[in-house]
Amino acid sequence: MTAEADLLDGYDELGGNEAQKRDCKGITTAVLVVVIIMALIFVALVLFTPLFATTHLPSKRLNISDLRTLRYPFAEFQFISNDDDSVIMQSWEGVEQVENGVSHLVFGRENGTELTNFIDISPFSRGPSPSSSSSSSSLPLNARWAEISPSFDLKYFALMDHASNPGMNPQNETFHLKIVNNADRITHNIGLRGDESVIQAFKWNWRSNDFVFVEDNKIYYKRKPEEDGVVKVSNGSQNTVDGLFDWIYEEEIFAKKDALWWSPKGDRLAFASYDNHLTKNITLKSYHRLQAYPIDTNLHYPKTFAKVLPTYTLSIWDKNTEQARQMDVQLKDSLVYHYLLTVKWLEINGTDTLVSVWANRLQNEVALTICDYESAICHLEFEYKYAPKRWVSHDDFNTMVSSGDSLYFLLPHDIRDNAYQHIAALRLSHGEHRTPKFLQLGEYDVTSIDGIDTQSKTIYYHAAAPRPQQRSLFSYSLSEKATRKPQCLTCAITNCTWAQAQVNEEATKAIVSCKGPVAPHTVLLNLTRARNEKMKEKPKETYTELLDDRSYQARVEEAGLPVVITEKIKISDEYDALIKLSIPRDVYQKDKNRQIPLLVHVYGGPNDQNTKESTSIGIEEIVASGQQMAILRIDGRGSGGRGWKYRSAVYGQLGTVEVEDQLQVIKVVLRVYRHMLDANRVAVFGWSYGGFMALSMVNEAAENFFKCAVSVAPVTNFAYYDATYTERYMGETPLESYSDVTKKLDNFKTTRLLLMHGLLDDNVHFQNSAILIEELQNRGIDFDLMVYPNQAHSLPSRTAHVVGKMAHFLKHCFAGEK
Template identity: 25%
Template sequence: MIYRVSLAIFCLLSVTVATAQDNKISIEKIWKQGTYSPEYVQGIVSMSDGIHYTRSVSEGSNQYIVKYAYESGNAVDTLIRSSDYEGVDGNEIQFSSYSFSPNEEKILIATDEESIYRRSSKANFYAIDLNSNEIRPITNFELGKQQLAAFSPTENQVAFVRKNDLFISNLDVRTETRVTDDGKWGEIINGAVDWVYEEEFGFARGFYWSPKGSKIAYYRFDESKVKNFDMLIYDNLYPTTYDFKYPKAGEDNSKVGIMVYDLKKSAKVEIDANAQADQYIPRIKWTQNDDELAIMRLNRHQNHLEFLLANVANPNKHITVKTIYDEKSDTYIEVNDNLIFLNDNKHFLWNSEKDGWNHIYMYDLKGTEVAQLTKGTWEVVEFYGADQNDNKLYFSAAIESPLEREVYSLDYQPVFKTYNKTKSTVVPAKDMRGELTKLTPNGHTNDASFSKSFDYFINFETAADMPYKIALFNSKGRKIRNLETNAALQKKIDQLDISKKEFGTFKTVSNIDLNYWIIKPKNFDPTKAYPAIFMIYGGPGRNTVTDSWDGSNYFWHQMLAQEGYIVISVDPRGTMYRGKDFKHSTYLELGKLETEDMIEAAKFFGNQKYIDQNRLGMMGWSYGGFMTSLAMTKGADYFKMGIAVAPVTNWRYYDSIYTERFMRTPQENAKGYDQNSPINFVNQLNGAYLLIHGSADDNVHYQNTMEMVKALVDADKQFDLFIYPNKNHGIYGGNTRFHLYTKMTNFIKDNL
């Protein structure tokens, strides 16, 4: 009898221990076992009819491109089976990406793909004819891999870049036209873009077919005067050097020209856009006319944006341009992909912050503003496009809160009616909230992927404590079906000992309301003083205080809370969705106001009885690493510990486009650079400081950390340093993330 009781108690204890272990989050579960990885819907390619889509599906070594119906989700056809095709090497093809010809009778597939930078890669491309089932390489692969291959609107031709030159392959007669012949690594790039354009203007392909395929416009970069940046790659007995052109703040940029090649006349011409000037061409785009190309021109200060319209009907003549849009700012202007030329070939759409909030406008091709289509003290976040058959705009906006994002539609037909009736040059604008149709039923953060016809959209909804809920909606906002609910992961979350994120605001001494979230331990005791760590980014272009899913970091933050830490994030001045004045307030002084705000945050939370003001820490990556380094130096009286991952330590070391957008050049604004670079304030460090960097970071160079190390040593300051060999800005791959988060966690435990 005693034996049975003991056994029962033992079993009960075993179950209790097992349950406790199941509720305990660990770095192993997050980064090694993938216990908390959400399911996702990706790789969907809308077909032209807007009611079907395709996806790449793998089963073992077999790959398929399958066609589905949006409405039902049922597969209706299998377009490609990899086992049906052999490559030039005689082996079954394996592809990494694909794209359709305009009539969707041919498919381009990329094989043996190699990454170059964040958005660029090179591969061997094949074209597959879906009618004949014939596969052929677009060029002789022995000449080198290709970049950016894209079908012409005439279907039978493919343009691509190889070794910095632009080519056109005719698939019918199997001929190849070499459009350029002066491409050279480190000097001339044709049809692609240089490193800094790819990173900061967000695109890699530098050529564009005209609507009917009679012409092709392309970028020509002369980067011969841009200085090299060298990185050592530790891969052999003697490390190898990788060098590329990287223009740092205040240094020479590439000279950028725009060329147009006429296929029928075999002639090319440069458009007169002042290519030798110190300026940027962040976008080019064809109108609905094969003879009209629009060019965005931005001065180096990035506060004067023009749209130039060039008539390229005759490429044998000097091409001049006229200005159809002109915008200036006292600070800076950010560009995007939202330039849309309407099918009437008389109007275009564009969004701008010029009234203090990001909104959508309509102009005619003479440069006259026709209407401000959205207006109010709220921001358009992403402009998805215009359904010109139904006269509807589709976009997401932060209307209800800067912490949330909703999807909306707007009927812009009344604008045309008012314009035509009054003949007014500008339709009076008003706050448009009452005229918008909200398409997403819940709050939280929503992002949409529309079909090409705008008949359907896939909505990706997340919340602070809720992983992705992905569902299909029609264009009127009616939910058709769930695609992924992540119910299994949500069940795991519900069973964990976690605390909900709490959102709030506090007011600074400057009378500024700052948004924050806070995670407290599950067994939170308000009479106990806990150590707290701030998770920071803090820079332009990204908010951390949003009602959205934070991925693996969510579980790391919850794990720290389980260990007895309070975790906090604050969005300082300079962040998004609160209007231009709030975002642009940090102009010329990156780091100054943000650091002041984080010191205010330390004071506010340090005054709470449940937080130990002597045990405050901060962790940040990239811009967040910059902020952490400032907090540990200029804010050393308030922060005991800091972890700076891949930080900028002096803006003089960062690239020209990003840095000068917010700071101008060091030659013009030396004070702004020097008084806000943590490298100049290392003598104030008195807490525990950990620097982490990847040695092959092509973005925020390892140089930033090395220069910080040098300054710390010269100031006789002790610190910790860890370098991940051959890792880029993301610091991932293999066991890397597990090792990184283990190191950071241990550092927090040892020092807070």
């Protein structure tokens, strides 16, 4: 209904008395004319003055503090035991125990009052893909705190306070370790040098209050925090490092620093060791006030086609005999390089057994071994070679489970014109060749195996289903007598399109963290009930809210988050793109016909999903809300969740087809939503691989297609990136065929560029931006540059500055100002 009709209807209601109309006919006519004229003027202002809407509509704008207040404040939930529904969780206050929906503090952070260091809670992680981390309204945005690790029975709490690291080398990150007895509050310094010790890694036993720690590249064992003395587990040295991963393994494979694995019964410890003294270094510089010279940090970092990669060995230590044995891993070709891909303790035929999985350098062949402590041999059990343009991922085997003498892990399963990651069952044959059999699941990717109930013969797994942008927990019966049909166990949970679940040891319960589509929350799910066919009519009886955090729910509801539109757009006869278009709420609800700028947020890395149905607030949401912009996210070829047909499309050609799809879809979206989006004010923003994509998209687009571009920590040529990541996706493609964003750049004469990079970036080295800067200067192209000294890949303590710089840049770029 138009504004004119609204005003006229209002007058009719006010002048509803007929006698009054007759008596005041002349006045009424005059007033009516005035009202109509005013209404027409009002309509003209709305239609032809876009800035008018900005001033007259009430608007809740997101700001930098919302990065903190809107993040889910709880993390790291875990079961205390299988016997009850008690759960412990990490929060900003400390370690809390949750029972019957009520939490109480078990161990507060103030218990270690001298531990005042901080850990990063930046909205971007160090990994190749940006991700959000938890936070709370009570702490500053870049707050850090001492990490807390409880023992299995909550009797002790280990406090890990980060130690000084002058060169800021990520491989030199250490901490001071103290263990507090929660009953008597007695504190014990852990380490060979007491309170002066710097510890590299620490791990409680699963079953008792003993633990191991790494100091000076060696592993030590301690039976109790109170006892004097330690047991030396390994003999590491300057070049041989025990119990730790190097940079490339931590970043690209295991996503953790410690290389320590306790057996399920807690009587043996597996650990990995590496020798990296032959690998080449990258030198990073940090700058410090009142120090005349910068500090040089040398980081082992093998780049694409490097001749030497770090070599790993695997050992098992028995705490009863206090003997360690290095395993003889019997691979068919021991002369070629192998990655250690997975180390996993499993119960096989009632015995704790170590399984290790190794991959070739291109990561398209795997070898699974079964390790025996007594003989110190890991014998080859299974080999698999992937079809062309496919590769292995760490989680394919890291989440494997066992039942009896069978192992269950993930492999590609060809179905019609596609292939999906499905669960494969392998019965151990002790050397005889056997082919794994696939469980009969749906046409979707399984992302992880979460547990197995050996009593009911039920396996639990996560999948990108019912829609590719979702994550759900499923069950599948392994019993031949049961109906062979997967069940979605989290689909009935309210507001749970992106579920992350932690299944207890007996696979009878699960802690489910629902990350979207609106306010995140956590429930306790009864798996036995949930898979019961009779409970389908009463789904709410299968789960209970773990915590009723109404204040957090209210903050999310009141934040005025953007309205999200999801669609599927055809890009060819074979492929569809998925989009997620976010429109500022006040624009969508009250001013749909006002054209606003469009910010394309791109990542585009292999197997990534940018359109997932989860709630997240990143810096792009803050900038877009403040500037009243729409945000567009696109998943095309190369993205995950839709099988190998999509994933394989980028193999050997990073920076090609995924760029084409982004550009094609943007054009379609601008046409379909032309009433809301201004095609003359389009910007692209990306970080890391997304920075590479943002630069590539400007290069490949028509001149002036993008008004401006923001590229943060970009790869400019994967020849400069690490070998493990690059070779996984590029295979044997020669370096001269790699996409190099510095070869074109002419479009940046008309597209304004803001380039941002941390000078201490250990992931995507500043070398990438330095080469780009030089080429832009050689071509006489003007651009904006913001460098961040002493900042790593995520710019951890510069979030507010990044937001401010980006907002200022886009505002002036869209206004046509320098």
